[in-house]
Amino acid sequence: MASAATAWGQLGAHLRETQLLGSIQSTLYWDQNTRMPSAGASWRGEQLTLLATQLHARQSSAAYADLLAAARQHWNSAERCPEQGRNLDLLEQDLQRQQSLDPALVAALAQAKADGYDRWQQARSASDFSLFAPALQTLIDLRQEQAKQLDEPRSCWETLAQPFEPDLRLERLEALFAPLRQRLPELVAQACTRPRPRSADWDLEESSQQDLCDELLGAWGRNPAITCMARSPHPFSITLGPADYRITTRVVPGQPLSCFLATAHEWGHSLYEQGLPDQSHQWFAWPLGQATSMAVHESQSLFWENRVARSRPFAEQWWKRFAQVGAPFSGAQDMWQAMNPMAPGLNRVEADELSYGLHILIRTDLEISLLEQGLEVKDLPDEWNRRYEELLGVRPMNDAEGCLQDVHWSEGLFGYFPSYLLGHLISAQLSEAMAVSIGQPEHHVREGSLDTVLHWLREHVHGIGRAMNAEQLVEKVSARQLSAQPFLDYIESKLDNRGKW
Structure with a gap:
């Protein structure tokens, strides 16, 4: 032996x-x-x-x-x-x-x-x-x-979701999403009735958008020796080795903030990958060196995109730089409102925090229908458009605006989409725990102490790897079971404060 x-x-x-x-x-x-x-x-x-x-x-x-x-x-x-x-x-x-x-x-x-x-x-x-x-x-x-x-003793969709969300059951997913199904459409309707400042259509040169993205990554501690950024039709993050972290972004004509926010989002993914316990424990080739789940992964990208890059302190620090390259900002409030339109739209990637969840609920329901409930592929565009009109009050004019906008189904990634919305819930609940421990994330944005934030995430989230599943991690950090309430509290507060400065 x-x-x-x-x-x-x-x-x-x-x-x-x-x-x-x-x-x-x-x-x-x-x-x-x-x-x-x-x-x-x-x-x-x-x-x-x-x-x-x-x-x-x-x-x-x-x-x-x-x-x-x-x-x-x-x-x-x-x-x-x-x-x-x-x-x-x-x-x-x-x-x-x-x-x-x-x-x-x-x-x-x-x-x-x-x-x-x-x-x-x-x-x-x-x-x-x-x-x-x-x-x-x-x-x-x-x-x-x-x-x-x-x-496995699971439904077809549940089985396919396991690589992304270990131990997830549809019953639990529905329990977590039920408050969102009820409250998010009400909040979107409320937002649509509120007056909003007029904003002329504008755009930025591609080179200016790239320069802003490079400045953002530099400010957030990018090490060029181990990271690389490129363009792709759909932004993503990927790790190719223990010292090889790649992200992509894209420039969308008429969407001058898209590239910047996509970069913030994908860098959040990369930061998580860089903090996994693959170096200190030599687990790079072992399961413990892998992400807890894709929902935890998404919680980290959403944290940096939303709690940091879409925050008011961030707008206070960055609006002049955007104005220098052509953005029609006369103050931080203009940039903050542009970053947080709080209005329904057709595109998931470009959606704000308020409407984003509805995009995910539509996709989750549709892929379950395709896999388990007999929805025919040929009927997908019409069903997609119907649900968008019903939930978000907008209707795609063509397939590119509608059911062809995401790459996931083209790669057979059924079961992935709920991770995005679960990521919002996890991000909000972890942010509450962070606030109790070291202060609100926005405070650290204002003070320029994002290293403190990253250190907290490294200790409490990134270093866990697959030692436990996503819900166990959230309960360990926040001392309570995962729920939709912290996210709803956060988004309602942001909506209430949108007209205030």
Whole structure:
């Protein structure tokens, strides 16, 4: 029998090689979204399919199972280190899932995701859903088959949501979202009846927007040696290695604040990744070095975008810089109101905090309907438009404004969207806990002490990794169960104060 050091060393070496393969896959994904010419899509699909099948083979092999069993045997007979035990629990859970999947399905999914992304780009550019519909149907069929093969005691949608939100159940999700379904439409209606200052249409040069983004990241402590920023059709953040953190943003004509806020959002994701316990505990290739959940991930990006970049103290510090490059701001109030329109719109990424949740509720309900309730793909645009008109009072004029605006379904990421709204709830509740501990986040923005804020997040949120799930983390930090109330209290206060300075 191998020694404990040998068992853990062999398992760690296997995981490290698996992580290397995964990072190659992620690097190809980064290139696909940022620099790859459109004609390269077919070959890229083959590359990603090959890597996906190789990764699945490693993660489901008998040899890997033997390595895990040996490490578990030594753990059972030794001091039972809790961190090692948690790693083993998560690895065994993933092994069971990987062994449940047919390699042919894994390959088909990888090819379908690459094809789906390419067809989504074409359809979005042409504003023609019919170009994407067959690829979406294929992805739905494959994901339904995946849920069937996993054969977990969950619904199809719940099963697909597990990689993003471990332990989440639809019943719990509905309980958390019920107060939002009731209150957010009322608040949107109230906001629409309130007078708002007139604002002329304006825009900023692309170069000016990029300069502002670079200044923001510099002010927020970006280290160029380990970070990189590029453009993509849909902003995202990705980690390619233990010292390789990438983000993307985009410039939207007629939306001069979009690029800046997207950068703030994606940098929040990157800060979280940079704070995960992969260095101090050497867990980069182990589960404990991974994000707690995507809702916690989103809570961090939303914190920096909303509690910092959309705050009044931030506007006081930045409005002159925006005015210098052409923004029609004569004072901080102009910038703050531009950052916080508190008005419904068609686009999720550009939405303010008030209406954002309704965008997510629509997407969550629609993907559950597609997967579990028989909504036909061909009916998606009309159903999307109907719900937007019903909940937000706006109706898309075309498919690009409507159901083609998000990349997620083109990559088969069903079950991801609720993480955004859960992220809002978590961000609000963690901010309350932060306020009790070190003072309001806005105070630190005003005082220029964001390092204190980041240190608090590093200690209480980032360093947890997958030692617990999202709700356990929130309860540990805030001493109460996650609920919608802190977010509703925050957004109602912001709405009430919008006309005051």
